[in-house]
């Protein structure tokens with residue numbers, strides 16, 4: 001494209017921006033995708049090794065339906081590009097007596113028609129003897145869910161989008177690049193390139209509040225999140241299918257089996273301290289390791305003294321309750337804000353992309369009110385996990 005004129009400029013090639021650019025191109029648009037550091041880079045929220053795709057979302061049917069459609073789209077995409085980046089490990093929910101979330105999840109899965117199996121404690125310990133069941137009263141398996149190899153999946157989407165005709169530019173779009181008029185004329189990259197498009201999508205993940213501080217600084221809160229990998233003994237008892245992915249939201253923890261020889265992964269799913277994605281160091285804390293090791297001793301007791309093989313610090317970009325943000329900027333008629341993945345967004349990438357593409361085209365049967373800017377409160381009260 002020589003005249004720098006596009007139908008849509010998508011800023012940010014994380015999972016939301018990558019799929020948005022891909023889906024826009026599928027619908028015939030001329031698209032440029034711009035990222036400051038490259039798809040799935042190490043400071044982006046999509047830059048981790050792996051992300052869970054599960055269907056259970058308590059009573060939040062909107063996310064269960066989205067996750068189900070997203071899994072289908074991810075699988076079709078991986079088949080098409082011949083990259084096996086989905087591991088169907090199954091997802092095991094560890095349920096506590098006083099926790100309504102797995103109960104509601106099971107009800108919603110039944111309503112939507114997604115396969116799952118409820119297990120008694122005895123069944124869990126027979127099937128997965130590696131798992132410690134302290135405090136657990138029953139469990140539920142989603143047999144078709146599993147793990148997306150996140151960083152590589154985003155890169156694959158961008159590669160395919162480029163193959164299909166999306167132009168890609170690696171540069172930062174200046175935060176002052178959107179002029180203060182009601183219709184954005186152009187955006188400016190730091191190297192001076194002017195990008196002219198009819199519409200702009202800002203899918204900047206944890207950078208969105210920096211790009212639009214007046215609007216979003218108090219509505220999207222990046223938090224520091226630590227992730228640990230531990231070595232496993234030789235053999236297959238800590239790889240899938242012997243060990244599934246497991247979630248224990250009551251204990252604010254989740255774990256992945258040993259995938260591709262990286263070791264088992266464990267993280268605490270509680271919002272950490274505020275985090276600056278540009279300037280903060282990414283070194284895990286001794287307190288974080290202590291907490292995760294206690295969790296390891298409780299849930300995978302055979303690994304309680306296993307050595308740490310890798311660590312990562314990533315960030316969530318949380319809206320007040322965990323609902324995504326996909327809406328038009330209130331002061332511009334051609335600027336879209338897409339983000340607020342809130343620690344659970346990765347799996348939904350293909351559906352967010354479809355939704356944004358439909359909204360940009362003005363061609364949508366149903367606008368999801370939960371994704372609107374006006375529902376984004378300033379006080380943090382997480383309800384979507």
Ligand SMILES: Cc1cc2nc3c(=O)[nH]c(=O)nc-3n(C[C@H](O)[C@H](O)[C@H](O)COP(=O)(O)OP(=O)(O)OC[C@H]3O[C@@H](n4cnc5c(N)ncnc54)[C@H](O)[C@@H]3O)c2cc1C
Nearest residue numbers: 012014015016036045046052173205314341344345346347
């Ligand atoms: C530790 C951890 C575990 C998680 N686990 C799960 C999970 O198991 N399942 C799940 O579904 N989700 C999970 N998530 C959430 C999920 O990873 C995020 O919701 C998702 O990756 C957000 O993607 P994004 O595209 O919005 O943001 P990002 O991936 O951060 O992408 C934003 C992009 O915008 C670019 N950008 C920003 N500003 C500019 C600019 N001015 N100019 C050009 N480019 C710019 C950045 O370089 C970046 O590449 C987890 C997140 C973390 C941190």
